[in-house]
Amino acid sequence: MDLNPPFERVLELVKQVLSLPDELRGHAERVVRFYTGIVGLLNAQNVLGCALGLHPDESGGFMSSVITVSAFPAMGGNAKLVVASLAGSAADRPDEGMRPLNLPCGAGFLAEKIRRAPAPGAPPEGSDTAPEGTVWQGTVAVTGPGARDIVVLQLVTSAVDLADSYRDVLLGVAHTLSFTDPLLTEAADNSNRQGSGAAAAIESDFG
Known part of the structure; x- marks a missing residue:
């Protein structure tokens, strides 16, 4: 789940919901509201x-x-x-x-x-309790x-x-x-690979 969706993606999602037929728009709006509520809740809890x-x-x-x-x-x-x-x-x-x-x-x-x-799901009919x-x-x-x-x-x-x-x-x-940051590990591995072979030997000989 994307917890920090770009504003452009959210705007596009809203446009798609508004373009739906009336019989589908209500369901889609509830799903979007549920999604945004969950994302807000997770962000508030340091997820x-x-x-x-x-x-x-x-x-x-x-x-x-x-x-x-x-x-x-x-x-x-x-x-x-x-x-x-x-x-x-x-x-x-x-x-x-x-x-x-x-x-x-x-x-x-x-x-x-x-x-x-x-x-x-929705509360039972006649009840306000989830x-x-x-x-x-x-x-x-x-x-x-x-x-x-x-x-x-x-x-x-x-x-x-x-x-x-x-x-x-x-x-x-x-x-x-x-x-351990995998990007730092990858950078170190690349550095070690670049530091071997003929090029490394020439660099060592000439400082």
Whole structure:
């Protein structure tokens, strides 16, 4: 999901909605309002990236999931101490769905729970209350060496019965997390390649 869509793209989307026939315009407007509301909510919660998943189920339909990556400044400025403290307390509370993690990028913890959440769709006729559903929510928090922010990965799905599988997905993503800028790594690799061979030898000989 693009959390910072260019103004031109938003304007073009509005034009497309306004050009739709009357019988379709109302539905499209609700979808656009829902999208802009979600983007505003995610931006307000320091979300850096968001991906939506649709997965086929056994009945021929689809299950949905949402994974987000957020960053929050640590209280006191020492993110490593905050995460270490939470990871330590997680070891004492496995019954609450918390456990410490030792990830390639550093120490962290996993927290998971099943909770009620707003569900897609219009309220039942005669009711102003939004529909609710049950979701599984998994959260991984971690920080890297020298980092001031705590990075939070969160996966939410309505497929509560498949929580074990979604937990594996979340942990798999967490194990790929790195605090190394891939562009800097690529630049260093290119520099090393350019610094070898005949050209490098001539440059070395002549300073």
